[in-house]
Amino acid sequence: xxxxxxxxxxxxxxxxxxxxxxxxLETFADNxxxxxxxYFKGPYDFVRTPTYCEVCFWxxxxxxxxxxxxxxxxxxxxxxxxxxxxxxxxxxxxxxxxYFDKDRLQTPxxxxxxxxxxxxxxxxxxxxxxxxxxxxxxxxxEHGPECTALFTHGSGGKYFGNLLKGFGSxxxxxxxxxxxxGPREVAFxxxxxxxxxxxxxxxxxxxxxLVLIGSHLGExxxxxxxxxxxxxxxxxxxIITVDPRFSTVAGKSKHWLxxxxxxxxxxxxxxMNVIINEELFDKKYVExxxxxxxxxxxxxxxxxxxxxxGITTIKPQQIRDTAREMAHAAPAVIVHPGRHVTWYGDxxxxxxxxxxxxxxxxSWGRRGGFYNPEKASVPHFxxxxxxxxxxxxxxxxxxxxxxxxxxxxxxxxxxxxPSPEMSCSIKGWIVNGTNLINTLPDQKKTIAAIQALDLxxxxxxxxxxxxxxxxxxxxxxxxxxxxxSLRISQGRVPSIALRMPxxxxxxxxxxxxxxxxxxxxxxxxLQYFPFETLEEEIDWELKQVGSxxxxxxxxxxxxxxxxxxxxxxxxxxxxxFNTNTGKIELYSTAxxxxxxxxxxxFTQHPEPSEGFYRLIYGRAPMHTFSRTANNPNLTDLMDENxxxxxxxxxxxxxxxxxxxxxxxxxxxxxxxxxxxxxxxxRIRWDSVYMVHGFGHADKRMTRAFGKGVSDTQMxxxxxxDPIMGGTGMRGNFVTFRFDNKKAEV
Amino acid sequence: MxxxxxxxxxxxxxxxxxxxxxxxxxxxxxxxxVEVMDGTYPQLExxxxxxxxxxxxxxxxxxxxxxxxxxxxxxxxxxxxxxxCIGCSACITSCPYDARYVHPxxxxxxxxxxxxxxxxxxxxxxxxxxxxxxxxxxDLDDPGSEVSEVLKKRxxxxxIPEAGTKPQxxxxx
Numbered sequence: 069x070x071x072x073x074x075x076x077x078x079x080x081x082x083x084x085x086x087x088x089x090x091x092x093l094e095t096f097a098d099n100x101x102x103x104x105x106x107y108f109k110g111p112y113d114f115v116r117t118p119t120y121c122e123v124c125f126w127x128x129x130x131x132x133x134x135x136x137x138x139x140x141x142x143x144x145x146x147x148x149x150x151x152x153x154x155x156x157x158x159x160x161x162x163x164x165x166x167y168f169d170k171d172r173l174q175t176p177x178x179x180x181x182x183x184x185x186x187x188x189x190x191x192x193x194x195x196x197x198x199x200x201x202x203x204x205x206x207x208x209x210e211h212g213p214e215c216t217a218l219f220t221h222g223s224g225g226k227y228f229g230n231l232l233k234g235f236g237s238x239x240x241x242x243x244x245x246x247x248x249x250g251p252r253e254v255a256f257x258x259x260x261x262x263x264x265x266x267x268x269x270x271x272x273x274x275x276x277x278l279v280l281i282g283s284h285l286g287e288x289x290x291x292x293x294x295x296x297x298x299x300x301x302x303x304x305x306x307i308i309t310v311d312p313r314f315s316t317v318a319g320k321s322k323h324w325l326x327x328x329x330x331x332x333x334x335x336x337x338x339x340m341n342v343i344i345n346e347e348l349f350d351k352k353y354v355e356x357x358x359x360x361x362x363x364x365x366x367x368x369x370x371x372x373x374x375x376x377x378g379i380t381t382i383k384p385q386q387i388r389d390t391a392r393e394m395a396h397a398a399p400a401v402i403v404h405p406g407r408h409v410t411w412y413g414d415x416x417x418x419x420x421x422x423x424x425x426x427x428x429x430x431s432w433g434r435r436g437g438f439y440n441p442e443k444a445s446v447p448h449f450x451x452x453x454x455x456x457x458x459x460x461x462x463x464x465x466x467x468x469x470x471x472x473x474x475x476x477x478x479x480x481x482x483x484x485x486p487s488p489e490m491s492c493s494i495k496g497w498i499v500n501g502t503n504l505i506n507t508l509p510d511q512k513k514t515i516a517a518i519q520a521l522d523l524x525x526x527x528x529x530x531x532x533x534x535x536x537x538x539x540x541x542x543x544x545x546x547x548x549x550x551x552x553s554l555r556i557s558q559g560r561v562p563s564i565a566l567r568m569p570x571x572x573x574x575x576x577x578x579x580x581x582x583x584x585x586x587x588x589x590x591x592x593x594l595q596y597f598p599f600e601t602l603e604e605e606i607d608w609e610l611k612q613v614g615s616x617x618x619x620x621x622x623x624x625x626x627x628x629x630x631x632x633x634x635x636x637x638x639x640x641x642x643x644x645f646n647t648n649t650g651k652i653e654l655y656s657t658a659x660x661x662x663x664x665x666x667x668x669x670f671t672q673h674p675e676p677s678e679g680f681y682r683l684i685y686g687r688a689p690m691h692t693f694s695r696t697a698n699n700p701n702l703t704d705l706m707d708e709n710x711x712x713x714x715x716x717x718x719x720x721x722x723x724x725x726x727x728x729x730x731x732x733x734x735x736x737x738x739x740x741x742x743x744x745x746x747x748x749x750r751i752r753w754d755s756v757y758m759v760h761g762f763g764h765a766d767k768r769m770t771r772a773f774g775k776g777v778s779d780t781q782m783x784x785x786x787x788x789d790p791i792m793g794g795t796g797m798r799g800n801f802v803t804f805r806f807d808n809k810k811a812e813v
Numbered sequence: 814m815x816x817x818x819x820x821x822x823x824x825x826x827x828x829x830x831x832x833x834x835x836x837x838x839x840x841x842x843x844x845x846x847v848e849v850m851d852g853t854y855p856q857l858e859x860x861x862x863x864x865x866x867x868x869x870x871x872x873x874x875x876x877x878x879x880x881x882x883x884x885x886x887x888x889x890x891x892x893x894x895x896x897x898c899i900g901c902s903a904c905i906t907s908c909p910y911d912a913r914y915v916h917p918x919x920x921x922x923x924x925x926x927x928x929x930x931x932x933x934x935x936x937x938x939x940x941x942x943x944x945x946x947x948x949x950x951x952d953l954d955d956p957g958s959e960v961s962e963v964l965k966k967r968x969x970x971x972x973i974p975e976a977g978t979k980p981q982x983x984x985x986x
Contacts (some may be wrong), residue, residue, distance in 0.1 A: 142833035145942070155944050158826040164833060286822030291944055298820045298945035316822050319859035326855040689824035701832065704839045705825045714854060749854045 117570040118146065118624030120555045122222060122547035123159040123166070124692040125244065125266060126291050127555050128152035129563075129625045130160065132548055132570035140164055140548060140570055148625045150292070150559050151267060157289040158690045158705065165701035166529065166546045167574070171769050173531055173543035174575035183519060183537045186768070193578070193586065196540050201590035203523040203539070204235065207495045213237055214457045215495045216523075217480045222501035223552040223567075224527055224544065224580025227597075231584045232498065233454040234596040239461050239480050239494060243507040246476035246794050252405045254471050254792045255419035258656045260432055261646025263473070265441070267559060270402050271635075272296035275436040277397030279308045279390075281332055281422065283406040284315040288687040290407065292559075306397065308390050310335065313684060313712070313757050314750035323390050329682050329755055330412050330673040330798065331380040336421035337670060338376035339391045341368045343428050348395035350430030357643060358427055360655025360666075367667050379670070398429040400436025413787030413796035416471075417668040420656065424668070427652045433637035440635055444562035444628045446554060447612040449605060452595050461494065469793035471662060476793045478508055478786075484517035496523035500580065501544075503532035506694040506761065509783040509797050527580055530698060531768035544580050545573035551581070551602040554609060560635060562628045564613075566606070566620040664791055673787075673799060675754075680734060680801035681717065682755040685779040694761035697772035709776035710746040712757040718747040721804050730805040731777055735784045738808045740765055743777040756802060814926070814940075815960050815969065816863055817985040820947035823848055823861040827939035827948070831865075834927065834938035841914050843924040844939055860986070863939065863948065866891060866912040866924040867972065867980030874904035874913065882921075888952065889981065890928055895920045909976040926950070953981065 116131040121143075129149035135141045143163050147154035156163075176196040181187035191199075207215055213236030218228050221242055229240050245253075253263035272278060273296040285297050297317070301307070307321040310332065318324040327335060343349050344365050354361050373384035394401050403425045409415050431437025461475060464483035469476065481504075484494040497518075508514045518524060518537045526538035535541045548570050555565040573579070585597045599605035607617035615626055637643055644650050648657040660666040676682050690705040691697065711731065713723060723729070728742035741763050751757050763778030787796030823846045831843050844865035851858045868891045875883045875891060882897035883904050893904075898920040905913045905921065916922040927937035935941065940948040951958035969983045
């Protein structure tokens with residue numbers, strides 16, 4: 069039990085003196101809002117200014133409120149935004165801390181010593197851009213413009229993307245694909261001819277049965293989904309959670325299946341076995357819409373609940389009960405596709421099994437299952453054609469991962485490490501808003517790639533580890549200090565949202581749009597940046613859809629009409645799916661064409677050896693990856709991660725609660741820092757758990773430095789998904805150490 | 814106020830929203846989250862609660878305050894008048910819920926149910942922000958209020974009722 073005293077004890081460690089002026093503020097803004105929708109005098113004199121959040125990818129729209137001194141006070145959700153319904157999550161509410169963080173990057177930096185050492189000199193923006201432009205031109209002359217790449221997570225990706233495409237490269241990758249949701253997209257594309265995308269098209273609001281497999285909603289605060297799950301709980305929805313850890317949502321589930329890690333495919337196959345053999349599937353739906361049912365029926369015959377019991381440790385009766393429960397709720401049932409799904413390297417196949425199960429239950433295109441989302445359509449200003457690159461990162465993959473529908477961040481990293489077989493060796497990286505050191509698994513490989521570069525430019529708001537390796541660091545202002553392109557969201561109702569600056573940028577920081585455009589000037593690529601400011605571009609775009617910048621500054625969010633068909637399939641509606649057969653492919657012809665199994669196959673994965681435990685990692689609701697680890701408001705809620713240990717394991721190792729230990733993985737990697745032990749029944753005895761994103765090694769992040777262990781550092785065994793190149797990261801095992809000296813051999 | 818433990822996910826949004834709304838200095842809090850576990854793997858139960866001042870009807874903090882700074886305000890809300898508080902901390906010792914802290918400026922601070930917002934017809938910041946909508950705030954004396962309705966329909970408990978303080982936070986279970 070966590071008491072208030074403990075909370076205070078923990079939080080006082082990070083007690084930085086950030087005190088807002090004054091006592092209780094009867095906010096000026098609130099008063100005005102009661103009488104008036106909004107109030108403004110000039111561009112920066114809004115009492116509340118619209119924004120959409122940049123703390124995570126959900127991008128909830130909200131209002132930044134300032135006090136009477138013009139100081140940012142709080143951020144509140146926009147009631148009209150379907151992504152948040154006026155309610156921000158803790159990270160969004162704590163987004164103010166990004167602005168007030170005194171450890172922010174303040175001015176452009178140019179490196180003066182070898183990579184990895186924090187030796188920089190301050191530079192002017194002009195100097196920094198000259199440096200980058202001359203290096204990029206040199207790479208272009210010596211290797212070709214294709215030998216540059218962009219890694220991005222966040223709004224700035226669009227501007228640097230245009231810059232790079234104009235320069236002549238299409239190596240543009242986000243770790244959110246191959247390190248996160250990629251297998252899910254490929255699996256659903258292969259089955260339904262349509263990916264899941266973001267926000268997910270799960271109709272949780274109206275579901276009667278929600279099945280979560282390793283997905284810990286409530287700990288991952290994907291705002292709209294958490295809100296809908298809560299509404300569903302109110303309505304008495306059955307939740308089934310499959311997780312080796314007693315997650316928060318497991319505590320709210322009717323059925324918790326404490327599965328042995330890495331055996332999910334066996335469970336999914338046995339559910340199919342029950343649903344088919346007990347004739348619980350949606351016969352009309354399966355007959356009308358799907359391809360390969362008879363083959364599937366024959367295929368799943370051996371996978372009885374009794375077979376799965378020996379593999380998963382889930383009792384046959386529990387497998388039957390839960391399968392029946394799903395069928396009973398169908399079609400208002402969601403076997404949730406998850407989000408971070410790169411676990412064991414057979415992830416596309418596992419999510420294929422999820423997709424097949426949904427198809428059998430007839431939930432795709434049905435109320436309470438998966439709805440047909442619609443993207444808001446906003447015309448973009450026509451840019452001149454980009455030059456066509458002669459090669460890209462795929463050339464270094466030897467024809468593998470053809471089904472990947474987006475670039476692989478790990479693939480670009482691989483294509484940077486020189487090797488005799490490779491035709492494209494990338495020489496220059498721009499990294500925008502993603503701390504690759506803690507994002508890509510196998511840190512040694514990431515650093516090897518970085519050391520082979522001629523140029524590394526990092527654009528960030530914080531001195532993340534990756535900045536330590538940069539040749540040039542460009543300090544971006546936070547999302548509260550800048551315009552960005554419109555948020556154009558899919559959903560039941562498509563929507564657009566505006567972000568505008570609430571205050572001027574602190575220090576010598578600048579928006580990414582400005583940086584990319586200034587670089588475009590130096591590289592003679594200004595034709596790809598026809599608007600001098602983002603305001604002009606946004607205004608032009610808004611006018612195409614009958615709005616304007618002025619209107620959006622007042623309302624923040626605008627819902628657009630749905631143009632396409634209904635949210636759900638009609639009764640007996642004929643539907644053409646975007647697959648080879650035009651049907652929902654239970655049997656995947658696309659996978660078969662590429663030489664992969666047309667049905668998901670269960671394979672046994674390695675297990676921990678004696679004294680080692682499988683490393684499972686996840687999210688805490690108050691943090692986003694490693695990017696919030698130094699946020700003063702959010703570290704006040706949680707300033708370090710802990711390693712969750714089952715009491716049986718703690719007894720063997722004589723571990724005590726709150727004791728600090730080092731971790732060592734199967735490859736002999738010992739953690740840089742110590743981690744606090746949390747002894748809890750909430751984790752299986754064969755696994756340990758920790759929250760991702762801690763254990764920062766950069767001293768310039770004063771609150772985050774040395775706090776906890778970086779799970780990424782412990783992930784050196786990467787199980788690559790042969791279908792799309794996802795990096796499976798759950799095949800790592802750790803043991804406890806009481807010092808961090810390498811053991812004598 | 815009623816708080817639905819079945820919906821709370823323990824995200825602490827209520828804590829940070831209170832901090833920004835009420836200028837609570839970092840390192841302190843007026844509300845907090847408690848996780849209670851029961852059982853052994855895999856037979857487990859968990860309860861998550863967002864806790865704060867119980868605004869007791871029989872408040873030991875009001876009774877023991879030597880200056881009268883701690884007092885009952887409109888609708889029974891327990892408040893501290895900042896400039897009457899001498900920071901003696903007797904109230905902190907007397908509170909069975911540990912709901913108060915000493916502000917760095919020397920006075921004792923605690924949850925006000927965001928009276929400044931309530932007076933304007935708004936919900937307290939924690940209630941308004943909660944992504945799970947697990948909190949219900951309103952007039953318990955009005956049988957038609959949402960909070961009264963939910964207490965009629967659901968099972969609930971109060972914390973440490975044996976202390977005899979008549980706490981006014983109800984946890985739906």
